Amino acid sequence: MRxxxxxxxLITLTSDLGSAYAAQMKAVLAHRLRPGQVVDxxxxxxxxxxxxxxxLLRSMAGGFPxxxxxxxxxxxxxxxxxxxxxxxxxxxxxxxxPDNGVLLPLAEQLGRPRAYRIDPQRLDxxxxxxxxxxxxxxxxxxxxxxxxxxPAHRLGVxxxxxxxxxxxxxxxxSGGRGxxxxxxxxxxxxxxxxxxxxxxxxxxxxxxLGRGARRTLPVASSYxxxxxxxxxxxxxxxxxxxxxxxxGSAARRLRAVVGTPAEVTWATDRERT
Amino acid sequence: MRxxxxxxxLITLTSDLGSAYAAQMKAVLAHRLRPGQVVDxxxxxxxxxxxxxxxLLRSMAGGFPxxxxxxxxxxxxxxxxxxxxxxxxxxxxxxxxPDNGVLLPLAEQLGRPRAYRIDPQRLDxxxxxxxxxxxxxxxxxxxxxxxxxxPAHRLGVxxxxxxxxxxxxxxxxSGGRGxxxxxxxxxxxxxxxxxxxxxxxxxxxxxxLGRGARRTLPVASSYxxxxxxxxxxxxxxxxxxxxxxxxGSAARRLRAVVGTPAEVTWATDRERT
Amino acid sequence: MRxxxxxxxLITLTSDLGSAYAAQMKAVLAHRLRPGQVVDxxxxxxxxxxxxxxxLLRSMAGGFPxxxxxxxxxxxxxxxxxxxxxxxxxxxxxxxxPDNGVLLPLAEQLGRPRAYRIDPQRLDxxxxxxxxxxxxxxxxxxxxxxxxxxPAHRLGVxxxxxxxxxxxxxxxxSGGRGxxxxxxxxxxxxxxxxxxxxxxxxxxxxxxLGRGARRTLPVASSYxxxxxxxxxxxxxxxxxxxxxxxxGSAARRLRAVVGTPAEVTWATDRERT
Numbered sequence: 144m145r146x147x148x149x150x151x152x153l154i155t156l157t158s159d160l161g162s163a164y165a166a167q168m169k170a171v172l173a174h175r176l177r178p179g180q181v182v183d184x185x186x187x188x189x190x191x192x193x194x195x196x197x198x199l200l201r202s203m204a205g206g207f208p209x210x211x212x213x214x215x216x217x218x219x220x221x222x223x224x225x226x227x228x229x230x231x232x233x234x235x236x237x238x239x240x241p242d243n244g245v246l247l248p249l250a251e252q253l254g255r256p257r258a259y260r261i262d263p264q265r266l267d268x269x270x271x272x273x274x275x276x277x278x279x280x281x282x283x284x285x286x287x288x289x290x291x292x293x294p295a296h297r298l299g300v301x302x303x304x305x306x307x308x309x310x311x312x313x314x315x316x317s318g319g320r321g322x323x324x325x326x327x328x329x330x331x332x333x334x335x336x337x338x339x340x341x342x343x344x345x346x347x348x349x350x351x352l353g354r355g356a357r358r359t360l361p362v363a364s365s366y367x368x369x370x371x372x373x374x375x376x377x378x379x380x381x382x383x384x385x386x387x388x389x390x391g392s393a394a395r396r397l398r399a400v401v402g403t404p405a406e407v408t409w410a411t412d413r414e415r416t
Numbered sequence: 417m418r419x420x421x422x423x424x425x426l427i428t429l430t431s432d433l434g435s436a437y438a439a440q441m442k443a444v445l446a447h448r449l450r451p452g453q454v455v456d457x458x459x460x461x462x463x464x465x466x467x468x469x470x471x472l473l474r475s476m477a478g479g480f481p482x483x484x485x486x487x488x489x490x491x492x493x494x495x496x497x498x499x500x501x502x503x504x505x506x507x508x509x510x511x512x513x514p515d516n517g518v519l520l521p522l523a524e525q526l527g528r529p530r531a532y533r534i535d536p537q538r539l540d541x542x543x544x545x546x547x548x549x550x551x552x553x554x555x556x557x558x559x560x561x562x563x564x565x566x567p568a569h570r571l572g573v574x575x576x577x578x579x580x581x582x583x584x585x586x587x588x589x590s591g592g593r594g595x596x597x598x599x600x601x602x603x604x605x606x607x608x609x610x611x612x613x614x615x616x617x618x619x620x621x622x623x624x625l626g627r628g629a630r631r632t633l634p635v636a637s638s639y640x641x642x643x644x645x646x647x648x649x650x651x652x653x654x655x656x657x658x659x660x661x662x663x664g665s666a667a668r669r670l671r672a673v674v675g676t677p678a679e680v681t682w683a684t685d686r687e688r689t
Numbered sequence: 690m691r692x693x694x695x696x697x698x699l700i701t702l703t704s705d706l707g708s709a710y711a712a713q714m715k716a717v718l719a720h721r722l723r724p725g726q727v728v729d730x731x732x733x734x735x736x737x738x739x740x741x742x743x744x745l746l747r748s749m750a751g752g753f754p755x756x757x758x759x760x761x762x763x764x765x766x767x768x769x770x771x772x773x774x775x776x777x778x779x780x781x782x783x784x785x786x787p788d789n790g791v792l793l794p795l796a797e798q799l800g801r802p803r804a805y806r807i808d809p810q811r812l813d814x815x816x817x818x819x820x821x822x823x824x825x826x827x828x829x830x831x832x833x834x835x836x837x838x839x840p841a842h843r844l845g846v847x848x849x850x851x852x853x854x855x856x857x858x859x860x861x862x863s864g865g866r867g868x869x870x871x872x873x874x875x876x877x878x879x880x881x882x883x884x885x886x887x888x889x890x891x892x893x894x895x896x897x898l899g900r901g902a903r904r905t906l907p908v909a910s911s912y913x914x915x916x917x918x919x920x921x922x923x924x925x926x927x928x929x930x931x932x933x934x935x936x937g938s939a940a941r942r943l944r945a946v947v948g949t950p951a952e953v954t955w956a957t958d959r960e961r962t
Binding site for chain 2: 161162171173174177219220221
């Protein structure tokens with residue numbers, strides 16, 4: 144335990160703000176933290192895409208050590224009625240951001256979330272300029288306080304955060320119905336079908352994306368196995384099935400985006416003959 | 417005070433160089449600094465946009481602790497006649513970069529700037545390759561020296577830096593004439609009209625951008641209040657008025673870019689009826 | 690020596706993964722390293738461009754202190770037959786990544802490379818999810834072990850890595866034949882002609898790119914000297930000749946990309962008259 148307390152709590156930053164606004168948050172944090180304590184996860188998330196950000200935040204931040212403070216600023220409702228919140232989790236991690244759902248999937252994964260509405264009066268925040276950047280004016284000062292040991296319940300009253308869950312796929316007798324959760328930099332389509340749904344030994348999956356045609360795609364364990372330009376289904380690093388084009392963009396090829404409905408059918412070899 | 421001196425001086429990096437050239441600067445800095453002492457602000461600024469970078473540098477770096485070393489490499493004149501300079505400011509911060517104006521607004525804000533022309537002979541710089549990357553070959557070694565305690569006046573002779581100021585808006589009887597200083601990642605148009613110019617309680621502003629039509633836009637305190645796709649005027653986090661489209665890009669919608677002239681007229685309620 | 694051992698070994702990260710996947714690697718590393726020990730070089734390299742990445746990795750990572758651990762994840766063959774490797778170099782630096790050539794130019798520059806095939810059994814890696822992200826599942830845990838002092842030979846058997854060298858230009862009687870190695874953020878075309886090949890005092894070079902026309906271009910020591918929109922040849926910061934357009938993109942203007950063949954002829958003043 145003593146070793147834990149000597150190690151400073153890391154603060155991670157995730158946003159759709161771009162680098163220049165994120166830098167203003169780092170300036171606030173630099174005043175009271177040690178060099179290196181702040182870790183950028185991403186500042187180039189799709190603007191205002193709260194659901195996709197919630198999914199990515201869980202996958203990025205979920206692997207950090209217990210006790211980390213995670214700040215997420217994907218906040219189209221800034222300045223409006225949505226509350227600023229801090230969520231304490233079972234492992235001692237604390238999540239900071241708007242109460243629009245972006246923190247919830249991560250909070251649920253880390254366990255036993257207790258949310259508090261941040262009270263600006265309890266922060267030693269400098270005078271706020273404008274009402275459009277709570278990331279700098281509220282969330283960064285909150286994160287600095289938390290990282291230095293203040294418990295979240297000291298910063299505001301307990302509230303019930305708005306519910307949000309990453310959309311779950313529905314299992315059907317011979318496959319499932321779900322959607323595309325994320326398109327990565329390579330154009331891979333990350334769906335919400337858990338990789339373990341894939342029947343053991345399955346070599347092919349029938350896939351339909353949006354209103355596109357049904358396609359029977361090979362199941363592969365590497366992009367290389369698809370051959371250059373080949374399209375197929377892989378178990379992604381998210382633990383979810385992905386549809387990929389080897390050395391190409393499945394998103395462009397299959398005209399799919401985040402939210403595109405997806406249907407899969409496990410094509411047994413018998414059905415294929 | 418003693419605690420302050422034990423804390424290492426941070427070095428911030430701002431550029432239009434992209435990540436690969438910035439990494440070469442980090443390599444130079446890694447030799448003599450502690451892990452975490454270098455903080456990236458932005459490396460994706462618009463290429464060669466010195467004026468916009470000067471504005472952004474002030475807004476990003478101005479919030480860092482006293483004593484920080486800020487390096488800015490937006491340097492279309494590299495290898496030419498413009499001097500490499502270091503500017504010491506009242507709070508103990510030092511700014512490093514080309515003498516093309518990019519450092520000046522920040523220097524003026526930090527106060528009492530004293531500029532020195534960096535003399536490469538006084539640096540323990542490695543042999544320089546080419547003449548096109550002073551960021552790596554001059555500014556990074558300078559920053560490392562400064563962060564380790566060498567005062568700027570030891571690195572070169574005092575000079576008068578080239579003047580540059582962020583363009584100021586002109587106040588008129590019923591509004592103002594200014595321009596767009598920055599377009600952010602969301603397409604918000606950050607103008608140079610101070611938010612405090614807005615008459616108290618004003619609900620509408622007449623805005624003209626470039627040769628576009630005059631538009632009467634609502635004043636809002638949040639993007640949400642504009643309604644999806646609504647365009648309006650907000651007090652931005654820069655302390656300046658911004659023209660925004662809720663969940664859209666005002667830059668695209670109103671065809672404005674950095675430098676587009678802007679006129680505002682405070683539409684009193686009387687005038688509107 | 691003692692001072693060296695007290696300083697923690699830095700870990701650099703280079704990839705084409707984008708920020709969200711890179712963040713997952715940082716999560717793994719955060720468990721056992723000190724704040725600030727991990728330095729991002731670039732995560733926006735061109736997807737799957739192994740050759741260009743090998744060139745850039747050498748130029749970025751080559752300048753870091755001895756003993757640094759460099760991780761490179763440009764890995765189109767992930768999950769396939771290519772081995773995961775760690776390469777120890779003469780200066781105590783260790784390189785970690787796929788055995789597809791991306792590490793080789795850096796390894797050769799750092800000297801006396803000894804490569805080992807990483808054995809997942811010898812890592813305290815968490816259960817692997819999927820087979821598509823060795824960066825997180827193998828390379829990050831390997832880098833953490835190396836940074837904490839485990840020598841590479843403890844992590845697997847010695848192997849001969851696949852050969853890869855940055856394409857070399859061929860010198861001809863009056864110039865050379867080479868290619869474009871890299872297009873930077875400004876559209877500058879970095880060729881593989883060493884700057885020292887340029888005859889002393891040469892004022893002009895005849896350049897042909899791909900199937901384009903031969904052009905006689907001025908040699909300049911700054912972009913400014915070319916005049917706005919002017920195209921010319923400079924000694925780049927890589928120690929290689931670059932073809933540049935002042936305040937414009939030579940890549941767009943001359944329609945060249947990475948891999949475009951290039952021919953240069955040193956245009957003596959006599960030849961020109």
